[in-house]
Amino acid sequence: MIASPAYVPASFKLFEYDDLSDPGDLGRGSRWLPSWQGRLAHPAEEVSLGWVGKNQQQAVVATAALDRHPNEYDRRVNAALLVWGGNQLKRNDQLLNPALAHAAVDELSGRTDRWSARDVLIDGVPVPAIATRIQEETVCGYVAALTHLVFFATVNIDPWEIRIRSLTDRNATSYLLDPYFSHTFEALRQVAPPQS
Amino acid sequence: MFSSLLSRRVATSVVGTLFALNGLTAQAAAASVVVAPRAPYGSCGSHFQLTRTSQSIRVVGTSLNVYSSGYMLVYPSDSHSKSYGAYNASPYGGANFVIDTGVSSKQFIYITLTNSSNTVTLCADSYYV
Numbered sequence: 049m050i051a052s053p054a055y056v057p058a059s060f061k062l063f064e065y066d067d068l069s070d071p072g073d074l075g076r077g078s079r080w081l082p083s084w085q086g087r088l089a090h091p092a093e094e095v096s097l098g099w100v101g102k103n104q105q106q107a108v109v110a111t112a113a114l115d116r117h118p119n120e121y122d123r124r125v126n127a128a129l130l131v132w133g134g135n136q137l138k139r140n141d142q143l144l145n146p147a148l149a150h151a152a153v154d155e156l157s158g159r160t161d162r163w164s165a166r167d168v169l170i171d172g173v174p175v176p177a178i179a180t181r182i183q184e185e186t187v188c189g190y191v192a193a194l195t196h197l198v199f200f201a202t203v204n205i206d207p208w209e210i211r212i213r214s215l216t217d218r219n220a221t222s223y224l225l226d227p228y229f230s231h232t233f234e235a236l237r238q239v240a241p242p243q244s
Numbered sequence: 245m246f247s248s249l250l251s252r253r254v255a256t257s258v259v260g261t262l263f264a265l266n267g268l269t270a271q272a273a274a275a276s277v278v279v280a281p282r283a284p285y286g287s288c289g290s291h292f293q294l295t296r297t298s299q300s301i302r303v304v305g306t307s308l309n310v311y312s313s314g315y316m317l318v319y320p321s322d323s324h325s326k327s328y329g330a331y332n333a334s335p336y337g338g339a340n341f342v343i344d345t346g347v348s349s350k351q352f353i354y355i356t357l358t359n360s361s362n363t364v365t366l367c368a369d370s371y372y373v
Binding site: 054055082083084085086087088093094096098116122125126129130132133134135136143144145146147149150153233236237241 | 289290291293302304305306307308309310314315317329330331332334335336337338339340341342360361
């Protein structure tokens with residue numbers, strides 16, 4: 049049998065989309081833990097935290113250690129995978145064919161001219177990010193901080209108003225499963241993706 | 245085309261080896277004979293893309309929600325009978341991890357995707373990278 053827990057929290061601080069709500073306030077939208085990357089029953093190497101707003105807005109913010117994606121190309125790939133790697137963002141041009149999804153990620157990641165520097169707000173402070181826009185409604189990108197990487201992908205959110213904040217212990221109570229605690233697959237299975 | 249065919253052929257031929265390499269999967273396979281017949285599984289095909297950088301190979305799985313609406317596990321192994329993982333895979337976020345093979349020459353990497361309890365193999369394939 050597989051040893052539980054399946055999800056073991058990362059050893060680093062996580063980040064989430066900042067909808068300007070008070071910690072623990074569920075009034076503006078729903079938060080969830082759509083995925084994490086890493087070895088089973090080992091501390092997660094990368095954790096994605098999702099947010100779904102009341103008006104079709106969506107955001108996924110993934111935190112990883114700096115050395116997990118050591119170069120700019122890897123980082124562009126990972127940012128693009130937030131959009132095309134699965135279905136954590138509901139989009140009009142969802143690519144269900146895996147070959148097309150990989151091709152889209154490869155094409156976007158390889159085109160440095162599609163990516164540009166811009167600021168995103170992290171904990172209220174402008175921080176330089178690298179980002180790109182996919183069609184009208186989707187933006188993805190990343191921030192390389194001193195000790196970690198923060199990837200983001202948003203749908204129907206003003207690209208100039210992307211805000212991210214540290215996940216505090218208090219904020220973590222907004223999630224049905226607290227990302228700072230271990231969870232079994234059984235518990236993870238109980239949580240359905242929030243609806244917009 | 246040829247490499248694709250070769251890949252499929254090897255994938256077919258290594259299924260038994262995979263069970264031998266992966267104790268958990270082997271146990272699960274044995275247990276499933278008693279508990280329930282295992283559904284036939286196919287090639288993972290283009291759901292997984294592997295890229296090599298020196299001794300490291302990045303494994304990226306996309307659109308894995310076609311296999312399961314729940315979490316899954318990825319079991320990689322290499323041509324030298326070395327196993328890695330299991331790595332988590334999500335129907336929402338796919339899979340993305342790096343294995344260090346210790347060698348920089350190209351070789352077959354075998355991928356097996358199972359359900360989260362490792363009792364059902366969802367797909368298996370080999371990739372020459």
